[in-house]
Amino acid sequence: MHRVVDGMNVIGSRPDGWWRDREGAVARLVGQVERWAEGGEERVTVMLEREPRRELGARRVEVAWASEGGADAADREILGRLPGWLAEDEVVVVTSDRDLREKARAAGAEVEPSRAFRAELDRL
Numbered sequence: 001m002h003r004v005v006d007g008m009n010v011i012g013s014r015p016d017g018w019w020r021d022r023e024g025a026v027a028r029l030v031g032q033v034e035r036w037a038e039g040g041e042e043r044v045t046v047m048l049e050r051e052p053r054r055e056l057g058a059r060r061v062e063v064a065w066a067s068e069g070g071a072d073a074a075d076r077e078i079l080g081r082l083p084g085w086l087a088e089d090e091v092v093v094v095t096s097d098r099d100l101r102e103k104a105r106a107a108g109a110e111v112e113p114s115r116a117f118r119a120e121l122d123r124l
Helices: 007-011 022-037 073-088 098-107 114-122
Strands: 002-006 043-048 062-065 091-094 110-112
Touching: 002 007, 002 073, 007 022, 007 043, 007 073, 007 114, 022 043, 022 114, 043 073, 062 073, 073 091, 073 098, 091 098, 098 110, 110 114
Parallel strands: 002 043, 002 091, 043 062, 091 110
Antiparallel strands: none
16 A cells, blocks of 8 residues: 655644744654554655755655646646556545545545544544
């Protein structure tokens, strides 16, 4: 199983002031996903809109980012990589973005809502 996390969508699923420190919010999310993934067998990718400014220290989780900028950059990157990922394994995309959700399902991926995944991370 390969879980692909729409990073900013999960971060934005809870209005906790993340917008005041986007880099910090990204680091916190990656750290939480790293702890969540420990001991599991799933491959996990956190997809970001752009390359982080600092090293995030993730070992278990792949941190990836969109190759091109602009609106919905991470969504486009996920959809572009999805056929390759699906050729290798089952894929679950974590997002609440309606367009990404519909296109990911149409491609053959499962979808998990961001809030549900965020709640699971927060329970750790």
